[in-house]
Amino acid sequence: MRFAFVLGEIASGMRRNLVMVVSVVLVTFISLTFVGAAGLLQLQINQMKGYWYDRVQVAVFLCVENSTSESCASGPVTDEQRSAIEAKLNSPELSTYVDTVEYESQDQALVHFREQLANSPIVEAVTADQLPESFRVGLVDPEKYEVISEAFSSEPGVDIVSDQREYLEEIFGYINIASLVALGIAVVMSVGAILLVATTIRLSAFSRRRETGIMRLVGASKAIIQLPFVLEGVIAAILGAAIASGTLWAVLRYGGEWLSREYPQMGFISTQELLLVVPALFLLGALLAGASSLLTLRRYLKV
Amino acid sequence: MIRFEQVTKVYDHKSKPALDSVSLDVDRDEFVFLVGASGSGKSTFIRLVLKEDRATRGAVYVAGQNVANIPSWRVPRLRRGIGVVFQDFRLLPNKSVFANVAFAMQVIGKSRAVIRETVPEVLKTVGLEGKNNRMPHELSGGEQQRVAIARAIVNKPGILLADEPTGNLDPTTSMGIMKVLDKINQNGTTVVMATHDDDIVNTMRKRVVELRDGSVVRDDAQGIYIGETTTTAAAG
Ligand SMILES: Nc1ncnc2c1ncn2[C@@H]1O[C@H](COP(=O)(O)OP(=O)(O)O)[C@@H](O)[C@H]1O
Ligand SMILES: [Mg+2]
Numbered sequence: 001m002r003f004a005f006v007l008g009e010i011a012s013g014m015r016r017n018l019v020m021v022v023s024v025v026l027v028t029f030i031s032l033t034f035v036g037a038a039g040l041l042q043l044q045i046n047q048m049k050g051y052w053y054d055r056v057q058v059a060v061f062l063c064v065e066n067s068t069s070e071s072c073a074s075g076p077v078t079d080e081q082r083s084a085i086e087a088k089l090n091s092p093e094l095s096t097y098v099d100t101v102e103y104e105s106q107d108q109a110l111v112h113f114r115e116q117l118a119n120s121p122i123v124e125a126v127t128a129d130q131l132p133e134s135f136r137v138g139l140v141d142p143e144k145y146e147v148i149s150e151a152f153s154s155e156p157g158v159d160i161v162s163d164q165r166e167y168l169e170e171i172f173g174y175i176n177i178a179s180l181v182a183l184g185i186a187v188v189m190s191v192g193a194i195l196l197v198a199t200t201i202r203l204s205a206f207s208r209r210r211e212t213g214i215m216r217l218v219g220a221s222k223a224i225i226q227l228p229f230v231l232e233g234v235i236a237a238i239l240g241a242a243i244a245s246g247t248l249w250a251v252l253r254y255g256g257e258w259l260s261r262e263y264p265q266m267g268f269i270s271t272q273e274l275l276l277v278v279p280a281l282f283l284l285g286a287l288l289a290g291a292s293s294l295l296t297l298r299r300y301l302k303v
Numbered sequence: 304m305i306r307f308e309q310v311t312k313v314y315d316h317k318s319k320p321a322l323d324s325v326s327l328d329v330d331r332d333e334f335v336f337l338v339g340a341s342g343s344g345k346s347t348f349i350r351l352v353l354k355e356d357r358a359t360r361g362a363v364y365v366a367g368q369n370v371a372n373i374p375s376w377r378v379p380r381l382r383r384g385i386g387v388v389f390q391d392f393r394l395l396p397n398k399s400v401f402a403n404v405a406f407a408m409q410v411i412g413k414s415r416a417v418i419r420e421t422v423p424e425v426l427k428t429v430g431l432e433g434k435n436n437r438m439p440h441e442l443s444g445g446e447q448q449r450v451a452i453a454r455a456i457v458n459k460p461g462i463l464l465a466d467e468p469t470g471n472l473d474p475t476t477s478m479g480i481m482k483v484l485d486k487i488n489q490n491g492t493t494v495v496m497a498t499h500d501d502d503i504v505n506t507m508r509k510r511v512v513e514l515r516d517g518s519v520v521r522d523d524a525q526g527i528y529i530g531e532t533t534t535t536a537a538a539g
Contacts, residue, residue: 002412210395211406217353218458219383220410222376 002224009211009228010235013204020200021236027196028240028288029247031189032281034182036248039277041179044269045172056164057100058139058148060085061132064106067159074156077133081157088151089135097147100138106131132159190288193240197233197292204229205300212301226301230293237289238282245278304462304493305329305352310361312347312517321347323517324361329495331461334488336504337497338528339514345497348514349464352495353385354378366461383411386455386463386492390470392447394439400426400450401435407454421457428490429453429483445476452483456492463487465496469503477503504528 014021062082063072088094089101104112109131137148145163152158205212215225252271260268305327312322322344329335337345350356351363354370363370365381373381394403401422408418426432429449439447448468455463465484469477481503488494498504504511504527511526512519 002409005409210393214393214395214406214454215410216379217382217387218407218410218454219379219381219385221379224410224412 006224006227006231010231013208013228013232014235016207017200017204017232020196020203021232024193024196024200024233024236024289025239025243027189027193028237028285029243031186031193032241032244032285033247034186034189035284036244036277036281038179038182038186039280040248040252040269040273041175041182043273043276045175045179047269047273048168048172048175052168056142056168057102058137058145059162059164060089060135060137060148060152061159061162062134063157063159064132065129067132069159071154071156072159077157081155082133085135085152085155085157088155089137094147094151097140097144098137099140100136102136102138104134104136106133109133193237194288194292197237197289198296200236201229201233201293201296202300204232205297226294226297229297229301230290233289233293234286237285241278241282241285244281244285245274248277249274304331304333304366305495306364307348307351308362308364310351310358310363312344312351312356313359314347320359320517322351322358322514325514325517325519326361327512327519327522329493331493332488332491334485334494334507334509335496336507336509336511336526336528337495337514338499338501338504338511340499340530343514344517345514346466347517349387349466349495349497352462352464353387354381379411383458384460384462386452386458386460388448388451388455388463388465388468390467392439392444392451392471394447394450394454396439398439399435400431400437400439400442403439403450404453404457407457411458413458422453425453425457428456428486430479443476444472445479448472448480449483452480452487456487460492462493462495465494465498467498467500468496469498469500474502478506481507499528499530501528501530 062077062085063069063074064076067076086101086103089098106128110126110128113126113131139145139148142165145165149161149163153161212225249271252269252274256268256270306329307325307327310322310325311320313320325344325348337348339345347356351358351370352365354363354373357371366384368381370381395406398406404422404425405418408421413421423432423435426435429452431446431449431453434442434446437446439450442450448471452463452465452468463484468484469480472480477500484494484496485507508525508527511521511523511528513521513526513528
């Protein structure tokens, strides 16, 4: 009985307040979409880190004819120097840091170079002897790049030690900024949503003051009086969360598919990641609306 | 059933107290008229019994309990034991007679079966048989007040408070309402009725407590009341 009664009250309240309810749905939809986008971008960073940190390497480039660094003063790397470098990379002192060591000759470097810049006209002009040979070093812990850099940057025959992770960090930095911007918009929109829920509840409480006045007089409990109002806000917010989830799903499903086709090696997140984000959106929407309406009711619906 | 001990209520520190050190005892099954001119403190008395406001000084006891000691979450239980009717009826305009009365039971969680059984009984008590499906705007003022009374007593409260229930009604209709209130009192409900309608008070011959500027100036068993339009010299 009580349950049916509360449901009936919610339905009539939402009908009476339809325009406001629709506004709450829309505002929570927008704010939760941005919350979700921020979350998904963070997941994307994590995914890329997981994917790339296993694959990125420190490249130890060896001297070529026109290298300008001090350690290349004696000209292109000699066979002895190359052997010394390789031995040092495989030495027991470095074995706790170094996972794999691969040698890339100038010819292999040209092949990779051509692969990477397949559509660029400069490819034709570059020859193998212009590209440095290198050791590709996979690290046990990619954060320990400094160890290799310090050990080899002044080694005779080594031109430069370059950490590919730096490029990735730059990309992650951009994604991070995008995620922070989304989060900022989400915060502003959420404040808007909270205020709108508060206004809606206030109007709703005002339009039903006769009913609530009688409820008070005949001894209805605080919960029974307030619950329809709180649930009205929560239901509207959950509808907003549902639309936000649908939107994010569509973006991941179609946008993500397109990106994965264009950049197959990047490791984009898929709709699976929504399993983490969607429950959080529903919870957040319900909490926002619930907290906002409870605070409002304390002021406008004396019991 | 209701006991006021030196109760003072100050709404606004710049003006006189609405109730000034009022002491009063209303026993079980009593019918008491609370009379006095407009502004004498009658409604304030009723609000204090309901714990809609708290006394500035003194203590209010309802059914033996000091209402100041009732925590806010227990106030609904206090109010379930008290029915109230007002001058302006306060019906829900979009609900039928039956639904208006049923509302008071729904909101305290009574089952549908109990509601279906009780509401017609109560409507019969107040003389509204066969009017279940009327809407409030289809009823006369007297009938609307009967619906309000039915709603106030449907949960079988021990106390019925009526704040000028006949204030909007003509004398004949008012007497009809008084009969209903008397019947409810006969059935064992304590009734406190605030009014400044001297005809009604003088016809009913019940206990009369008169307030003037917030103080009890008279408390007569089977008393009369001479309203402000008549000269005070005629009293006695
Ligand atoms: N909510 C309130 N705030 C301030 N003053 C009030 C309030 N309610 C009543 N009063 C004052 O208290 C006095 C008693 O009012 P009330 O109890 O309503 O008298 P009655 O019901 O006998 O007409 C009046 O002077 C009135 O102006
Ligand atoms: Mg009054």
